[in-house]
Amino acid sequence: MDLQEQLKEIVPANRMEMEKAKRHWDSLAKPLGSLGRLEEAVIRLAGICGDYRKIKMERAALVVMCGDHGVVEEGVTQSDSSVTKIVAEGFTCEKTSVAIMAKSVGVDVFPVDIGMDTDTYPESKVIPFAILNRKIENGTNNIVKEPAMTVEQCKKALKIGIDLVGELKKQGYDVIATGEMGIGNTTPSSALASVLLDIPVETATGRGAGLSDEGLERKIKAVKKAIARFEGEQKKDIFSLLAHLGGYDILGMTGLFLGGAIYKIPVLIDGFISSVAALCATKISPESIDYIFASHISKEPAGQLLIEALGLKAFITCDMCLGEGTGAIAVLPLIQMGIDVYTKMRTFDEADIEEYIDYNKKAEEKRND
Secondary structure, three states: OOHHHHHOOOOOOOHHHHHHHHHHHHHEOOOOOOOHHHHHHHHHHHHHHOOOOOOOOOOEEEEEEEEOOHHHHHOOOOOOOHHHHHHHHHHHOOOOHHHHHHHHOOOEEEEEEEEOOOOOOOOOOOOOOOOEEOOOOOOOOOOOOOOOOOHHHHHHHHHHHHHHHHHHHHOOOOEEEEEEEOOOOHHHHHHHHHHHHOOOHHHHOOOOOOOOHHHHHHHHHHHHHHHHHHHHOOOOOHHHHHHHHOOHHHHHHHHHHHHHHHHOOOEEOOOHHHHHHHHHHHHHOHHHHHHEEOOEOOOOOOHHHHHHHHOOOOOEOOOOOOOOOHHHHHHHHHHHHHHHHHHHOOEHHHHOOOOOOOHHHHHHHHHHO
């Protein structure tokens, strides 16, 4: 199935099952709405799975899209692209932050070489998590000077993410956490955020992995030049925008969010870069938002703005800006706690407790009379 046919499969989540899930929450022997966003998450999960009685998140996969970026040559990073390879190798032997976090909560890690500027490590059953070879090219072009990729390569990256969700669902995974690894990837992400949010480059651009003042100034200049070059060509459709200013890792994650909507499986945003990818997904298919969950608010300057633009609410604020999927992993146990309460707690009838009255609802009904 080609990309356009796959996108036609996206439909909104089941609102009827969400209403049933809300009624079930209200029947449980506790104050109404007292678990806040955990209740909201479970209600949304009911709409995704299509049955309010069968909500589960028993098997979680973290997909880490790895790719390099030609814009690194503009001096926009503290380290060079060789670090992408080093960290990607760390995923395979559980030596990175997110791999250690994932192991502690029982999440399987799937590093994906979608565009690293190095040979892909051979897949192996000996190491815990082998790098999946989905390479399109050895890194993108320098967005300051030319498009990052062709439109065809852009669509291929999207489809790689979509198809990977389908593969993981067949393997029994029921939730996807998104992550990325690519030195320089906050620069194209800042460019995309600036254009899509219509905000100044200075607002969209942060220090990434720890730039100096001079480095930040170079990064801002690079983003401005990249946007000016794109705008000068007057190509405003979303695929052209992504091809000009994106990265293979960013677009692979965009495909993950679209794949969640196609295959009806929840997908978690991590930080700034995956928030940009999620926003790109909603520009391609607005209905995909029903399947996307925000984990935390990134410390990057535009982190909060992106979550607000998506109309989502994050679960935690920890001043994190590491990436790799660390925020998404951190939130998974919280959501599981909500599911456990939803599925295991006694109802008011079972506990022989008088049900709470929803006075907010009564007040709203009175106003509408």
